[in-house]
Amino acid sequence: MELALNEDQTQILDFIDSLAKPYASVPMHDVSYALTSDDLDNELAENGFLDVMSVEELGPVTAALVVEKLARLPFALESAASALVRSLIDPDLPRPLCLVEEGRLNRPVRFLRPGASVVVVGPSGVRSFTASEELIAPPQEDTLYAYPVAFLTGLPDALTSHDIAAEEVQRAWRVALAAETAGLLGAALESLTTYLSERKQFGRPLATFQALRHRLAETQVLTNGVYWMALKAAGTGDPADAALAALHAQDAAKRVGYDYHQLMGGMGMTLEHPMHLWTYRLKLLTAELGGRGSQALAAADAIWG
Numbered sequence: 001m002e003l004a005l006n007e008d009q010t011q012i013l014d015f016i017d018s019l020a021k022p023y024a025s026v027p028m029h030d031v032s033y034a035l036t037s038d039d040l041d042n043e044l045a046e047n048g049f050l051d052v053m054s055v056e057e058l059g060p061v062t063a064a065l066v067v068e069k070l071a072r073l074p075f076a077l078e079s080a081a082s083a084l085v086r087s088l089i090d091p092d093l094p095r096p097l098c099l100v101e102e103g104r105l106n107r108p109v110r111f112l113r114p115g116a117s118v119v120v121v122g123p124s125g126v127r128s129f130t131a132s133e134e135l136i137a138p139p140q141e142d143t144l145y146a147y148p149v150a151f152l153t154g155l156p157d158a159l160t161s162h163d164i165a166a167e168e169v170q171r172a173w174r175v176a177l178a179a180e181t182a183g184l185l186g187a188a189l190e191s192l193t194t195y196l197s198e199r200k201q202f203g204r205p206l207a208t209f210q211a212l213r214h215r216l217a218e219t220q221v222l223t224n225g226v227y228w229m230a231l232k233a234a235g236t237g238d239p240a241d242a243a244l245a246a247l248h249a250q251d252a253a254k255r256v257g258y259d260y261h262q263l264m265g266g267m268g269m270t271l272e273h274p275m276h277l278w279t280y281r282l283k284l285l286t287a288e289l290g291g292r293g294s295q296a297l298a299a300a301d302a303i304w305g
Helices: 007-023 038-046 049-054 059-071 080-084 166-198 210-236 239-263 265-269 276-285 288-304
Strands: 097-101 117-122 125-130 160-162
Touching (some): 007 038, 049 080, 059 210, 166 210, 239 288
Antiparallel strands (some): 117 125
C-alpha cells in the first residue's frame, strides 16, 4: 500500500482546502446542533469533487481522501454516499443520496428531504426512489445528531431496481462510513488539542499534564488506525477490509467520543464549543449498517465464510 499521496491527490485536497476555507470555522454566535451549507455543497458538486471515483487515474482511494477531508469541516455535507457509492449504482442519481437498510426504515435518515434519492439496500436487492413530502415525517428540530435528518413513513409502490449486488453496495457503504468517521475523529481531536493547549490550570496549559497526554496519544493511535484502514479498504475493494474498517471506525468512535468530552470538562457538555459538531455526527454513524455487531459478523463472514 502506497502511504504517500500522489500529485493528483495532493492537488485535489489543496483545491478543497481553498474552496472550503470560508467554512472551516463555526460562524460567530452560532450554537446550532447542525451546520449545513447549500452553497458549499453546490460548489463541490459543480467542480466534480464528488465524482473523482469515476476518474480512472483517481479512483476510490482519492474519493475516500475527499470524504475524509470534507468530514473535518464543522459543516455536515452529503459527500460520503455520493463520492463512494453513487457511481456504483447510477452516477446520474440526483443528490443528496440517502442510503437506507431494508427492514430498518424507522431509523433517522441523513440528508433526507423532498427530491433526495433514497437507495434501499437489502435482501431484495438495490432499489431507489425519489423522496416526496408524503413519504417523509415532519422534521424534528434540534436532534442530537449534528446532521440534518428526517424519517421515512414508508416506501412508494414502485421503486427502480439497479443491476448491482447489495453486497457490493454495502462494501462501498462501509468504506464511506470509515472514511467519514476518520475525518470526524481527526477534526475533533484537533479541536480538543487546541483547547487543551490554550486552557490553563495550576499555572500551565492542560496539555502539559502527563495523564492527559497519555490519553491524547491513545486517541491519536485509534484515529490514525481508522484513517489508514479506510484507505486500505478503498484501495483493495475487499469486503473483509471494508467490514474491518467500518468495525474499527465505529468502535473507535464509541471509545474516543467519551474521552473528547471528558477531557474538555464542562465545555464539552455545552454548545458554546464546536466539539459537538463532530462528536454528535459520530453518534449516528456508530449505529449505521447495524452497528459494530453487524460489521464484526460481516468481517467474519468475508474472512472465514
